[in-house]
Amino acid sequence: NKPTRTYKRVLLKISGEALMGDQGFGLHPPTVERIAREVKSVHDMGVEICMVIGGGNIFRGLQGSAQGMERTTADYMGMLATVMNALAVQSALEGVGVYTRVVSAIPMDQVCEPYIRRRAVRHLEKGRVVIFAAGTGNPYFTTDTAATLRANEMACEAIFKGTKVDGVYDKDPVKHADAKRYDEITYDDVLVKNLKVMDASAIALARDNNLPIIVFSLDEPGGFVGILAGEGTYTIVH
Ligand code: UDP
Numbered sequence: 001n002k003p004t005r006t007y008k009r010v011l012l013k014i015s016g017e018a019l020m021g022d023q024g025f026g027l028h029p030p031t032v033e034r035i036a037r038e039v040k041s042v043h044d045m046g047v048e049i050c051m052v053i054g055g056g057n058i059f060r061g062l063q064g065s066a067q068g069m070e071r072t073t074a075d076y077m078g079m080l081a082t083v084m085n086a087l088a089v090q091s092a093l094e095g096v097g098v099y100t101r102v103v104s105a106i107p108m109d110q111v112c113e114p115y116i117r118r119r120a121v122r123h124l125e126k127g128r129v130v131i132f133a134a135g136t137g138n139p140y141f142t143t144d145t146a147a148t149l150r151a152n153e154m155a156c157e158a159i160f161k162g163t164k165v166d167g168v169y170d171k172d173p174v175k176h177a178d179a180k181r182y183d184e185i186t187y188d189d190v191l192v193k194n195l196k197v198m199d200a201s202a203i204a205l206a207r208d209n210n211l212p213i214i215v216f217s218l219d220e221p222g223g224f225v226g227i228l229a230g231e232g233t234y235t236i237v238h
Pocket residue numbers: 014015016017053054055056057059060061062074075076077078079081082134135136137138139140141142143144146
């Protein structure tokens with residue numbers, strides 16, 4: 001339904017929850033491996049891939065602060081959770097033969113590389129998948145905003161937001177049988193209608209830099225590679 005275009009460099013954003021399978025918490029290794037294979041199929045097409053992974057399967061800052069923890073401390077714990085997820089995905093990607101670098105917004109040299117923009121670009125040029133960990137490195141942000149920031153810095157052509165559903169709907173398609181999927185929608189409509197695509201700061205940052213966001217289902221086997229090949233259903237926010 002939409003014109004096919006080829007992408008040279010993209011950023012895949014997934015939530016931490018995408019890694020937990022049917023469990024209520026943490027990492028489900030077969031699910032992590034499945035996602036690694038989805039990424040590998042796109043990598044095999046010669047597309048340069050950046051990844052940002054959330055931390056919600058382990059810890060969310062808001063949840064910690066609701067339990068009485070100081071907010072910034074809780075947010076740092078959330079950022080550390082994203083590093084654990086990044087390491088798990090790196091391990092799975094290397095398990096299927098894809099060279100991967102984890103680069104962290106918070107330096108922790110024994111664990112992964114610090115984020116240095118030019119070095120990250122070089123990794124991409126050499127065909128390595130680069131996973132950006134620790135969000136933006138700042139409390140009060142989310143990994144959606146980190147994804148938009150890094151996609152801009154890396155000059156990605158689009159953000160691919162892998163979710164449980166195949167696009168953006170006017171209401172929750174899990175709860176409403178008559179929910180309607182948008183083929184395309186503007187950033188402003190997402191903000192005005194308060195649609196749950198990414199948080200408002202991420203949407204605004206994408207809008208101000210004309211960075212398209214493609215929302216698709218990561219549960220659909222072959223979904224990611226399919227969309228890059230011009231198939232499948234998704235919503236483009238632009
Ligand atoms: N976080 C943060 N700054 C960032 C990115 C993340 O403080 O730049 C913290 C925040 O507490 C957040 C947690 O890390 O709740 C996990 O990230 P997020 O909620 O975005 O994960 P997701 O919902 O995508 O799994």
